[in-house]
Amino acid sequence: MISTLLSLFLKLSAFSVVAFGGINAILPALYDLSVNQEHWINSQTFGDYFAIAQAAPGPNLMTVTLIGWNVGGVLGAAVATLAIAWPSSIMIYFLQRTILNMQDKKKQLIIQYAAGALAVGLVLAAAWGIAVQINHSLAAHLLTIGTIAVTFFTRWHPLYLIIIGGVLGVLGFI
Amino acid sequence: MLGICQIVPGPNIVNLAVCVGSRFAGVAGAFAAVLGLTLGPVALVILLGVLYEHYSYMPIVQGLLRGISAVGVGLIASTGFKMMRTELKYPPMLAVIILTVLAASYFHLGLGWVVLLTSPLAFLLAWKRVKG
Numbered sequence: 001m002i003s004t005l006l007s008l009f010l011k012l013s014a015f016s017v018v019a020f021g022g023i024n025a026i027l028p029a030l031y032d033l034s035v036n037q038e039h040w041i042n043s044q045t046f047g048d049y050f051a052i053a054q055a056a057p058g059p060n061l062m063t064v065t066l067i068g069w070n071v072g073g074v075l076g077a078a079v080a081t082l083a084i085a086w087p088s089s090i091m092i093y094f095l096q097r098t099i100l101n102m103q104d105k106k107k108q109l110i111i112q113y114a115a116g117a118l119a120v121g122l123v124l125a126a127a128w129g130i131a132v133q134i135n136h137s138l139a140a141h142l143l144t145i146g147t148i149a150v151t152f153f154t155r156w157h158p159l160y161l162i163i164i165g166g167v168l169g170v171l172g173f174i
Numbered sequence: 175m176l177g178i179c180q181i182v183p184g185p186n187i188v189n190l191a192v193c194v195g196s197r198f199a200g201v202a203g204a205f206a207a208v209l210g211l212t213l214g215p216v217a218l219v220i221l222l223g224v225l226y227e228h229y230s231y232m233p234i235v236q237g238l239l240r241g242i243s244a245v246g247v248g249l250i251a252s253t254g255f256k257m258m259r260t261e262l263k264y265p266p267m268l269a270v271i272i273l274t275v276l277a278a279s280y281f282h283l284g285l286g287w288v289v290l291l292t293s294p295l296a297f298l299l300a301w302k303r304v305k306g
Contacts, residue, residue, distance in 0.1 A: 014286070015285065016183065016184050016185075017183050017184070018183055018285045018286050018289045019183045019184050019185070019285075020181065020182075020183050020289065021181070021254075021257075022184070022185055022186040023185050023186075024250045024253065025285075026285060027250075028278065028279075029284070029285040047239070047240070047243045048226060048230065048236075048239045048243070049223075049226075050243050050246060051238075051239040051240075051242035051243035051246060052219065052222050052223070052226060052239070052242075053219065054242055054243065054245070054246035054249070055242050055246075056215065056218055056219050056222055057215060057218070058211075058212075058214065058215025058216075058218065058219065059185055059186075059187040059188065059211065059212065059215060060185075060187075061185040061187075061188070061212075062215060062216070062219040065216050065219050065220070066219060066220075066222075066223050069219075069220050069223050070223070074220060077216060077220055077223075078216075081212065081216055084184075084185060085184065085185055085188045085208065085212075087184070088182065088183050088184020088185065088188070088189060089184065089188055089189065089192045089204070089208065091182065091183070091184065092178075092179065092182050092184065092189045092192050092193060093192050093196055093201075093204060095178075095182065096178065096192075096193050096196070099178055100178070106304045106305075109300070109303075109304045110297065110300040110301050110303075110304050111300075112178070112181065112300075113260070113264075113267065113296075113299075113300035113303055113304070114293065114296040114297045114299075114300035115181040115182060115296075116181045116257065116260055116261070117261055117267045117270040117271060117274075117296045117299070117300070118181075118270065118274060118289060118292060118293060118296050119181050119257060120254055120257045120258050120261055120271050120274075121270060121271040121272075121273070121274025121275055121278075121292065122274055122278065122285075122288070122289075123250060123251075123253060123254035123257065124251065124254040124255070124258075124271065124274075124275055125274055125275040125277075125278035125279045125288075126250060126254075126278075127247055127248075127250040127251035127254055128251075128275065128279045129278065129279055130247050130250070131247045131251075134243050134244075134247065135243075135244055135247065136240075140240060140243075140244040141244075143241065143244040143245060143248070144244050144245070144247045144248040144251070145248065146248070147244070147245045147247075147248025147249060147251075147252065148248045148251050148252045148255070151248070151249065151252035151256075152252065152255070158249050161245050161248070161249065162242055162245050162246070162249075164241075164245070165241035165242050165243075165244055165245030165246075166238045166241045166242050166245075167241070168241045169237040169238045169239065169240045169241020169242065169244075170234050170237050170238050170241070171237070172233075172237055173241075174237065174240045174241045174244055
Protein backbone atom coordinates (compact mmCIF):
# COMPACT_ATOMS: atom_id res chain seq x y z
CA MET A 1 0.00 0.00 0.00
CA ILE A 2 2.76 2.42 0.99
CA SER A 3 4.70 1.58 -2.16
CA THR A 4 1.60 2.12 -4.31
CA LEU A 5 1.01 5.51 -2.71
CA LEU A 6 4.66 6.39 -3.17
CA SER A 7 4.54 5.45 -6.84
CA LEU A 8 1.32 7.48 -7.22
CA PHE A 9 2.98 10.44 -5.56
CA LEU A 10 6.20 10.34 -7.59
CA LYS A 11 4.58 9.81 -10.99
CA LEU A 12 1.97 12.52 -10.49
CA SER A 13 4.62 14.93 -9.19
CA ALA A 14 6.54 14.39 -12.41
CA PHE A 15 3.41 15.10 -14.47
CA SER A 16 2.92 18.38 -12.63
CA VAL A 17 6.00 20.08 -14.07
CA VAL A 18 5.26 19.19 -17.69
CA ALA A 19 1.53 19.94 -17.58
CA PHE A 20 1.64 22.97 -19.89
CA GLY A 21 -1.99 23.90 -20.39
CA GLY A 22 -3.15 22.48 -17.07
CA ILE A 23 -4.58 19.14 -16.04
CA ASN A 24 -6.41 18.65 -19.33
CA ALA A 25 -3.07 18.43 -21.10
CA ILE A 26 -1.94 15.42 -19.07
CA LEU A 27 -5.16 13.39 -19.24
CA PRO A 28 -3.82 10.89 -21.83
CA ALA A 29 -0.65 10.40 -19.78
CA LEU A 30 -2.82 9.91 -16.71
CA TYR A 31 -4.87 7.34 -18.62
CA ASP A 32 -1.75 5.54 -19.72
CA LEU A 33 -0.37 5.48 -16.19
CA SER A 34 -3.49 4.44 -14.32
CA VAL A 35 -5.07 2.08 -16.87
CA ASN A 36 -2.27 0.62 -19.03
CA GLN A 37 0.77 0.66 -16.78
CA GLU A 38 -0.36 0.36 -13.17
CA HIS A 39 -3.83 -1.16 -13.74
CA TRP A 40 -5.25 0.89 -10.88
CA ILE A 41 -8.53 1.32 -12.77
CA ASN A 42 -9.99 0.15 -16.08
CA SER A 43 -10.83 2.23 -19.12
CA GLN A 44 -14.51 2.44 -18.18
CA THR A 45 -13.77 3.76 -14.70
CA PHE A 46 -11.34 6.32 -16.08
CA GLY A 47 -14.01 7.65 -18.43
CA ASP A 48 -16.53 7.74 -15.59
CA TYR A 49 -14.15 9.54 -13.22
CA PHE A 50 -13.42 12.03 -15.97
CA ALA A 51 -17.17 12.60 -16.38
CA ILE A 52 -17.69 13.04 -12.63
CA ALA A 53 -14.83 15.54 -12.45
CA GLN A 54 -16.24 17.48 -15.40
CA ALA A 55 -19.73 17.64 -13.94
CA ALA A 56 -18.70 18.41 -10.35
CA PRO A 57 -18.05 22.01 -9.39
CA GLY A 58 -14.41 22.80 -8.77
CA PRO A 59 -11.07 22.52 -10.52
CA ASN A 60 -10.62 19.95 -13.27
CA LEU A 61 -7.84 18.24 -11.36
CA MET A 62 -10.57 16.19 -9.67
CA THR A 63 -9.98 13.31 -12.11
CA VAL A 64 -6.61 12.96 -10.40
CA THR A 65 -8.24 13.13 -6.96
CA LEU A 66 -10.69 10.35 -7.87
CA ILE A 67 -7.94 8.08 -9.16
CA GLY A 68 -6.05 8.65 -5.91
CA TRP A 69 -9.18 7.88 -3.94
CA ASN A 70 -9.60 4.62 -5.85
CA VAL A 71 -6.00 3.64 -5.15
CA GLY A 72 -5.87 4.49 -1.44
CA GLY A 73 -9.09 5.94 -0.09
CA VAL A 74 -9.16 9.41 1.41
CA LEU A 75 -5.39 9.30 2.02
CA GLY A 76 -4.85 8.33 -1.62
CA ALA A 77 -7.05 11.21 -2.77
CA ALA A 78 -5.03 13.64 -0.65
CA VAL A 79 -1.70 12.23 -1.87
CA ALA A 80 -2.74 12.40 -5.53
CA THR A 81 -4.09 15.94 -5.25
CA LEU A 82 -1.01 17.13 -3.40
CA ALA A 83 1.32 15.40 -5.86
CA ILE A 84 -0.20 16.99 -8.94
CA ALA A 85 -0.11 20.45 -7.38
CA TRP A 86 3.05 20.92 -5.32
CA PRO A 87 5.84 21.04 -7.94
CA SER A 88 4.01 23.47 -10.19
CA SER A 89 2.91 25.56 -7.21
CA ILE A 90 6.48 26.01 -6.01
CA MET A 91 7.53 26.82 -9.56
CA ILE A 92 4.88 29.49 -10.09
CA TYR A 93 5.49 30.93 -6.63
CA PHE A 94 9.05 31.78 -7.57
CA LEU A 95 8.47 32.40 -11.25
CA GLN A 96 5.58 34.86 -11.02
CA ARG A 97 7.65 37.73 -9.69
CA THR A 98 10.54 36.98 -12.00
CA ILE A 99 8.33 36.95 -15.06
CA LEU A 100 6.13 39.90 -14.07
CA ASN A 101 9.06 42.07 -12.99
CA MET A 102 11.17 41.36 -16.04
CA GLN A 103 12.57 44.64 -17.28
CA ASP A 104 12.94 43.15 -20.71
CA LYS A 105 9.33 42.91 -21.90
CA LYS A 106 10.50 41.04 -24.99
CA LYS A 107 11.79 38.16 -22.90
CA GLN A 108 8.47 38.00 -21.14
CA LEU A 109 6.64 37.81 -24.46
CA ILE A 110 8.95 35.08 -25.75
CA ILE A 111 8.21 32.91 -22.72
CA GLN A 112 4.51 33.63 -23.04
CA TYR A 113 4.32 32.76 -26.74
CA ALA A 114 6.46 29.64 -26.45
CA ALA A 115 4.64 28.24 -23.42
CA GLY A 116 1.31 29.19 -24.98
CA ALA A 117 2.02 27.21 -28.15
CA LEU A 118 3.13 24.17 -26.12
CA ALA A 119 -0.05 24.44 -24.05
CA VAL A 120 -2.31 24.56 -27.11
CA GLY A 121 -0.55 21.58 -28.72
CA LEU A 122 -0.76 19.49 -25.56
CA VAL A 123 -4.40 20.34 -24.87
CA LEU A 124 -5.48 19.50 -28.44
CA ALA A 125 -3.46 16.28 -28.40
CA ALA A 126 -5.03 15.44 -25.06
CA ALA A 127 -8.55 16.00 -26.34
CA TRP A 128 -7.80 13.70 -29.27
CA GLY A 129 -6.18 11.03 -27.12
CA ILE A 130 -8.98 11.00 -24.57
CA ALA A 131 -11.73 11.03 -27.21
CA VAL A 132 -10.23 7.90 -28.76
CA GLN A 133 -10.14 6.15 -25.37
CA ILE A 134 -13.50 7.03 -23.88
CA ASN A 135 -15.86 7.63 -26.79
CA HIS A 136 -17.05 4.16 -27.76
CA SER A 137 -19.71 4.96 -30.33
CA LEU A 138 -20.25 7.14 -33.35
CA ALA A 139 -22.90 8.99 -31.35
CA ALA A 140 -20.37 9.81 -28.62
CA HIS A 141 -17.93 11.22 -31.18
CA LEU A 142 -20.73 13.24 -32.77
CA LEU A 143 -21.66 14.62 -29.36
CA THR A 144 -18.04 15.66 -28.83
CA ILE A 145 -17.92 17.38 -32.22
CA GLY A 146 -21.30 18.98 -31.58
CA THR A 147 -20.02 20.33 -28.27
CA ILE A 148 -17.05 21.95 -30.02
CA ALA A 149 -19.39 23.48 -32.60
CA VAL A 150 -21.77 24.86 -29.97
CA THR A 151 -18.93 26.48 -28.02
CA PHE A 152 -17.75 28.13 -31.22
CA PHE A 153 -21.06 29.56 -32.30
CA THR A 154 -22.82 30.30 -29.02
CA ARG A 155 -22.02 31.64 -25.58
CA TRP A 156 -23.81 28.87 -23.71
CA HIS A 157 -22.46 28.03 -20.31
CA PRO A 158 -20.63 24.65 -20.40
CA LEU A 159 -22.96 23.37 -17.68
CA TYR A 160 -25.88 23.37 -20.13
CA LEU A 161 -23.87 21.23 -22.52
CA ILE A 162 -22.97 18.84 -19.72
CA ILE A 163 -26.66 18.56 -18.80
CA ILE A 164 -27.62 17.94 -22.44
CA GLY A 165 -24.90 15.28 -22.70
CA GLY A 166 -26.11 13.64 -19.50
CA VAL A 167 -29.73 13.58 -20.67
CA LEU A 168 -28.77 12.13 -24.06
CA GLY A 169 -26.76 9.49 -22.22
CA VAL A 170 -29.59 8.59 -19.84
CA LEU A 171 -31.94 8.24 -22.80
CA GLY A 172 -29.51 5.71 -24.27
CA PHE A 173 -28.37 7.66 -27.32
CA ILE A 174 -24.65 7.71 -26.53
CA MET B 175 -1.10 37.42 -14.22
CA LEU B 176 -4.03 35.27 -15.27
CA GLY B 177 -2.31 34.62 -18.58
CA ILE B 178 0.89 33.44 -16.97
CA CYS B 179 -0.97 31.04 -14.70
CA GLN B 180 -2.72 29.48 -17.67
CA ILE B 181 0.40 28.67 -19.62
CA VAL B 182 2.89 27.60 -16.96
CA PRO B 183 2.69 23.89 -16.19
CA GLY B 184 0.39 22.57 -13.49
CA PRO B 185 -3.26 22.85 -12.53
CA ASN B 186 -4.36 26.34 -13.69
CA ILE B 187 -6.63 27.10 -10.79
CA VAL B 188 -4.02 26.07 -8.22
CA ASN B 189 -1.40 28.21 -9.93
CA LEU B 190 -3.75 31.16 -9.90
CA ALA B 191 -4.47 30.58 -6.21
CA VAL B 192 -0.74 30.55 -5.48
CA CYS B 193 -0.26 33.83 -7.36
CA VAL B 194 -3.18 35.65 -5.77
CA GLY B 195 -2.69 34.19 -2.29
CA SER B 196 1.00 34.99 -2.18
CA ARG B 197 0.28 38.61 -3.17
CA PHE B 198 -1.76 39.05 -0.02
CA ALA B 199 0.19 37.02 2.51
CA GLY B 200 3.26 35.32 1.06
CA VAL B 201 3.64 31.58 1.55
CA ALA B 202 0.85 31.42 4.13
CA GLY B 203 -1.46 33.23 1.75
CA ALA B 204 -0.61 30.83 -1.05
CA PHE B 205 -1.38 27.85 1.19
CA ALA B 206 -4.63 29.38 2.40
CA ALA B 207 -5.80 30.18 -1.13
CA VAL B 208 -4.96 26.72 -2.47
CA LEU B 209 -6.58 24.90 0.45
CA GLY B 210 -9.63 27.14 0.31
CA LEU B 211 -10.11 26.41 -3.36
CA THR B 212 -9.52 22.67 -3.25
CA LEU B 213 -10.77 21.27 0.09
CA GLY B 214 -14.47 21.71 -0.67
CA PRO B 215 -14.36 20.25 -4.18
CA VAL B 216 -12.12 17.38 -3.03
CA ALA B 217 -14.60 16.43 -0.29
CA LEU B 218 -17.50 16.66 -2.74
CA VAL B 219 -15.79 14.62 -5.42
CA ILE B 220 -14.90 11.88 -2.91
CA LEU B 221 -18.57 11.77 -1.95
CA LEU B 222 -19.44 11.42 -5.64
CA GLY B 223 -16.82 8.66 -5.89
CA VAL B 224 -18.56 6.77 -3.07
CA LEU B 225 -21.93 7.18 -4.80
CA TYR B 226 -20.35 5.98 -8.03
CA GLU B 227 -19.10 2.79 -6.33
CA HIS B 228 -22.65 2.01 -5.24
CA TYR B 229 -24.59 2.93 -8.33
CA SER B 230 -22.24 2.48 -11.29
CA TYR B 231 -23.85 -0.87 -12.14
CA MET B 232 -27.06 0.92 -13.17
CA PRO B 233 -27.41 1.43 -16.94
CA ILE B 234 -28.85 4.90 -16.34
CA VAL B 235 -25.75 6.01 -14.43
CA GLN B 236 -23.49 4.49 -17.08
CA GLY B 237 -25.39 6.30 -19.82
CA LEU B 238 -25.34 9.56 -17.90
CA LEU B 239 -21.55 9.42 -17.47
CA ARG B 240 -20.99 8.37 -21.10
CA GLY B 241 -22.90 11.43 -22.25
CA ILE B 242 -21.12 13.76 -19.86
CA SER B 243 -17.67 12.47 -20.76
CA ALA B 244 -18.31 12.92 -24.50
CA VAL B 245 -19.28 16.54 -23.82
CA GLY B 246 -16.28 16.94 -21.48
CA VAL B 247 -13.85 15.92 -24.22
CA GLY B 248 -15.47 18.42 -26.55
CA LEU B 249 -15.08 21.17 -23.96
CA ILE B 250 -11.37 20.41 -23.63
CA ALA B 251 -10.92 20.50 -27.40
CA SER B 252 -12.70 23.84 -27.63
CA THR B 253 -10.50 25.25 -24.86
CA GLY B 254 -7.54 24.26 -27.01
CA PHE B 255 -9.02 25.85 -30.13
CA LYS B 256 -9.83 29.05 -28.25
CA MET B 257 -6.30 29.27 -26.89
CA MET B 258 -5.09 28.89 -30.47
CA ARG B 259 -6.28 32.38 -31.39
CA THR B 260 -2.98 33.93 -30.26
CA GLU B 261 -1.08 31.42 -32.38
CA LEU B 262 -3.12 32.20 -35.47
CA LYS B 263 -1.75 35.76 -35.40
CA TYR B 264 1.64 34.25 -36.13
CA PRO B 265 1.01 31.22 -38.39
CA PRO B 266 4.55 29.69 -38.18
CA MET B 267 3.73 28.88 -34.56
CA LEU B 268 1.16 26.39 -35.84
CA ALA B 269 4.16 24.16 -36.63
CA VAL B 270 4.75 23.77 -32.88
CA ILE B 271 1.14 22.81 -32.34
CA ILE B 272 1.18 20.28 -35.18
CA LEU B 273 4.49 18.84 -33.98
CA THR B 274 3.15 18.52 -30.43
CA VAL B 275 -0.03 16.80 -31.56
CA LEU B 276 1.92 14.42 -33.82
CA ALA B 277 4.49 13.59 -31.14
CA ALA B 278 1.84 12.93 -28.52
CA SER B 279 -1.04 11.43 -30.49
CA TYR B 280 0.65 9.73 -33.44
CA PHE B 281 4.05 8.70 -32.09
CA HIS B 282 2.73 8.27 -28.54
CA LEU B 283 5.80 9.81 -26.95
CA GLY B 284 5.74 10.37 -23.21
CA LEU B 285 4.72 13.79 -21.99
CA GLY B 286 8.23 14.78 -20.89
CA TRP B 287 9.67 13.81 -24.28
CA VAL B 288 7.01 15.76 -26.12
CA VAL B 289 7.82 18.90 -24.14
CA LEU B 290 11.58 18.42 -24.57
CA LEU B 291 11.20 17.83 -28.29
CA THR B 292 8.90 20.73 -29.07
CA SER B 293 10.06 23.46 -26.70
CA PRO B 294 13.25 24.40 -28.65
CA LEU B 295 11.15 25.09 -31.76
CA ALA B 296 8.54 26.91 -29.66
CA PHE B 297 11.18 29.20 -28.14
CA LEU B 298 12.89 29.76 -31.48
CA LEU B 299 9.65 30.79 -33.16
CA ALA B 300 8.58 32.90 -30.18
CA TRP B 301 11.95 34.66 -30.32
CA LYS B 302 11.54 35.28 -34.06
CA ARG B 303 8.01 36.56 -33.55
CA VAL B 304 9.06 39.04 -30.87
CA LYS B 305 12.12 40.15 -32.86
CA GLY B 306 10.30 40.55 -36.12
